[in-house]
Amino acid sequence: MSDEMREHERPIVDVILARQGAGGVRVLVIDDEPEIQRAIRARLAGAEFTVEGALTAAAGMDLAVRWHPDVIILDLSLPDKDGVEVVRELRTWSRTPIIILSVRAADADKITALELGADDYLTKPFSSGELVARVRVALRHTSPASGAGGAADARFQTGGLVIDIQHRLVTVDDREVHLTPTEYAVLTYLARNAGKVITHRTLLQAVWGPQYETEDHYLHVFVGQLRRKIEPQPGRPRYLLTEPGVGYRLRSPE
Numbered sequence: 001m002s003d004e005m006r007e008h009e010r011p012i013v014d015v016i017l018a019r020q021g022a023g024g025v026r027v028l029v030i031d032d033e034p035e036i037q038r039a040i041r042a043r044l045a046g047a048e049f050t051v052e053g054a055l056t057a058a059a060g061m062d063l064a065v066r067w068h069p070d071v072i073i074l075d076l077s078l079p080d081k082d083g084v085e086v087v088r089e090l091r092t093w094s095r096t097p098i099i100i101l102s103v104r105a106a107d108a109d110k111i112t113a114l115e116l117g118a119d120d121y122l123t124k125p126f127s128s129g130e131l132v133a134r135v136r137v138a139l140r141h142t143s144p145a146s147g148a149g150g151a152a153d154a155r156f157q158t159g160g161l162v163i164d165i166q167h168r169l170v171t172v173d174d175r176e177v178h179l180t181p182t183e184y185a186v187l188t189y190l191a192r193n194a195g196k197v198i199t200h201r202t203l204l205q206a207v208w209g210p211q212y213e214t215e216d217h218y219l220h221v222f223v224g225q226l227r228r229k230i231e232p233q234p235g236r237p238r239y240l241l242t243e244p245g246v247g248y249r250l251r252s253p254e
Contacts, residue, residue: 027135028069029053030060030086031101032079036124040073043128044135057081061089069096071138073131074118076102076109084113091117097138101126110246114199121197121246137195137252156191158251161230161239163191170230177229182207186222187230187250190240195252197243223248 027049029040037053044051052067054060057078064072072090076083087098100113100121110121120134154166160173165188170177179187185207190198201213208218223242227234241249 025049025071025139026067026069027051027071027073028060028063028067029073030057030078030083031073031075032056032077033075036075036101039128040131043131047132047135049135055079057083057086060086064090064094064096070142071135072096072098073135074098074100076100076113084109084116087113087116087118095142097142099134099138111199111201114197114246115201119196140195140252156194156253158194158239158253163188165191172230172232179226179229183222183226183229186219187226187240190248190250194250197247197249199247203247219248 025048027044029037029051031037031040031053032055034055037055041051041053052063052069054063057080060072060074060078063069074083074086078086083100083102087100090096090098097119098117100110100118101124102109102121103124113121119138122131122134154164156163156165162171164170168184170179170184170187186203189203189206200216200219203219204212204215208215212218223240224234227237227240230239231237239251241251243249
């Protein structure tokens with residue numbers, strides 16, 4: 001059996017951790033603009049990632065099957081297939097993190113991609129530093145510590161915000177914060193997905209149930225209440241960030 005086949009049969013977490021230790025994390029970029037390809041390749045190579053590129057959806061899917069990337073960066077506007085459909089197809093067989101690139105102004109496209117299983121998105125133009133940061137966040141989501149319900153989830157910290165899930169205790173700069181059960185449910189769901197954009201619909205379904213998936217005003221109320229309790233300046237949030245028209249993101253742990 002070849003080394004490639006042996007690697008393909010290993011759990012995705014083990015493969016990624018092995019590659020991270022060896023400085024060989026694989027990133028697949030599917031984008032039809034050669035200039036974007038070159039810029040992304042140079043920046044990620046400088047951050048010690050191994051990068052392969054594809055200019056079409058078909059070539060990208062072929063590489064995804066053969067090369068087993070650890071992260072996929074996907075443009076929504078491709079010449080042979082809409083990127084949203086590529087996300088849909090990838091999620092039928094792959095759990096590899098997907099970061100969407102798009103110049104589209106419509107929030108509906110971003111929401112659709114996220115709800116189909118994309119992990120994050122960046123709107124063009126974007127900074128190279130932000131791209132590297134988003135790739136690293138995506139990799140953390142595949143690590144053992146990112147799964148819900150285990151010992152690794154017992155404590156979450158980002159800056160001065162600490163969530164002790166085991167003891168249902170929330171503190172900000174060592175000051176205890178008293179949350180209602182619903183406020184706590186919203187915050188802990190975001191904490192278990194820290195760094196990832198969570199759409200309004202996903203959060204509503206997770207906390208309130210599927211019958212509330214269109215009731216955005218629930219989130220506006222509870223997010224406002226949470227910010228008044230956990231943010232030093234609620235009008236300029238540091239931890240609970242808004243992704244306009246899409247959803248929310250809790251800042252990743254440092």
